[in-house]
Amino acid sequence: MQTVFQKPEALTDVQMHYCPGCTHGIIHRLVAEAIDSLGIREQAIGVASVGCSVFAYDYFNCDMQQAAHGRAPAVATGIKRVRPDNIVFTYQGDGDLASIGMAEIVHAAARSENITVIFVNNAIYGMTSGQMAPTTLLGQKTATSPRGRTAEEMGYPIKMCELLATLEGPAYLTRVSTHDSRHVLQAGRAIKKAFEMQQQKKGFALVEVLSTCSVNWGMTPVDALKWVEQNMVPYYPLGVYKDVTAKEGN
Amino acid sequence: MARILMKGNEALSEAAIRAGLKAFYGYPITPQNEIPAYMAEHLPLRGGVYLQAESEVAAINMVYGAAGAGARVMTSSSSPGISLKQEGISYIAAAQLPCVIVNVVRNGPGLGGIQPAQGDYFQAVKGGGHGDYRLIVLAPGNVQEMADLTTLAFDLADKWRNPVMILSDGILGQMMEPVEFSENGTLQQLEKPWATTGAVGRKPNIVNTLDIIADKAEKNMQALLAKYDRIKAEEARWQEVGTEDADVILVGYGTSGRVARSAMEMARRQGLKVGLFRPITLWPFPEKRLQELAKSERTFLAVEMSAGQMIEDVRLAVNGVSPVYLSNRLGGMVPTPEDVLAKIHEIVEGRVS
Amino acid sequence: MPRGEVIINSELCKECSLCVAACPQDVLAIGKTINSKGYHAVEAVAPERCTGCTLCAVMCPDVVLTIKRRSPERK
């Protein structure tokens, strides 16, 4: 028998601290698999953000920097500009990227910084225990929208891929999901492509990954996956929003 | 090498490039605009990166990234922009990354104005951002020092793995004076084995400031404080003129140090025994030397372009042994040597309040 | 002889059940034994049905599972 699935080399042996069933773990593994399959572990410099994935520097088996809340794209810019031959990526939650770090992500995209952004959208602030996020759905109950988010009071959830797609800068923008194995495999291919774009110096690449937060959503991990499929996917349609290599007939 | 006539801000920029600057991340604000303009003009042609960030917040975090990746890196701004940088400065200090931050101070608080001031002294030397950290703070007093202290800033930053701030103002930045760049302006750069450069044949390097286990965090803080103690012991710098026989010692840095110097010379011509003590490092503050100079029959006069901030450090140093007075202007007004001389007269004639 | 084999690192398991739901052959179930973190680790209750399709491992957030297969058709 041959081993057909095992822990990627780009993950350390440290046990991840995530809650049971949290898809952060799946997304970490997909990033590590992409790094392994492209053979870029020794070139990679990752930037962990502030959120549940703050400890990502302990999990990825490559050089890592930990950034202030929302600033990962600026930190990554700082690194990439002085080390253009390294592969630089950020790993950010939705509060980090779409709220406090909105300026940093928009401008990194507008400049087409040649970095790879992994954007984990779980529609909530996980680490601080379940407050409303910029991506919280209308009607969704959180610690700070206890009667459900309303557009009148709290505005509308932000669709980052669509927003960034209005810019000239980005090379690759795609939204994928983790709600079943087929979509996880697809997410893995998108993440790998986002790293390949950087290798080919195509510019800014972002993969938005719909993710779960079963503990703060108040449901089982299996139900949380269904919730993504039934509630998040309709509002956040999956697909490619920008791909400069598509025209080239990649 | 020949002396060239240059603006202070340009001398500072040129010295930074000669020190091996690899990246400059900025954001426009008066009165420091000559620095990014000089960098944009020259740095890319001399092997570095110039980038105008979307904000001071982004700029300082770019500095964090580049410093963590081992590059000599710098940013500059002026007071309101430096306030925005405090988040990143705290992180850079915590991660023990070397970098240089220039504050061409303008009058504040709030939006204030664009005139020279020294109201950011507390912010620079006492913290500014959150947590127990220190910046090394250098205060040039002329164009030559704008260059020399910039070179020194990069070396101190690398040596101590600590952010260094250069505290200047619009007068020093705009003033033209002859400046000479030493041939070996680029000093030997230290190896940075801790930097994130890609984990080729080694364990991953991690640049991090998260420290959530209290007893470990306390140990890390103690190590940081021990470093600060060594910096205090080794790096204090100052200039003294005519302090030995002085009845009154003027204390001023940067522009107010220049004013104090003129006032001292006027007083000496009138036969008054007046000296000058000009701190060059504001942190570490040259407190030991001030302490030695303190005598009961001697008076100190702090000259400042603020409500009186450095004077607190002077008072702490002399520790009640000598009286300490203030001669200051605010709002972007610069004290004249005559203002200071008048205060000296009040002191020596016993009219001071 | 089953076509595949799932090897379980029980210590890493957090009892989330995502692998159980993902397995098309009902090979896996949450077990009775508790690991050192206090979770009931997953077990292969019908190992003979394993095809080595890897879907359980794909959905596992904690890299608990290693998969072997007789004739690897894909990877």
Ligand SMILES: Cc1ncc(C[n+]2csc(CCOP(=O)(O)OP(=O)(O)O)c2C)c(N)n1
């Ligand atoms: C400047 C600042 N503000 C607030 C916080 C507190 N904080 C920590 S994590 C977090 C939210 C993270 O949420 P998200 O980015 O959605 O990631 P998740 O935890 O859901 O993965 C906040 C607000 C902080 N660390 N720094």
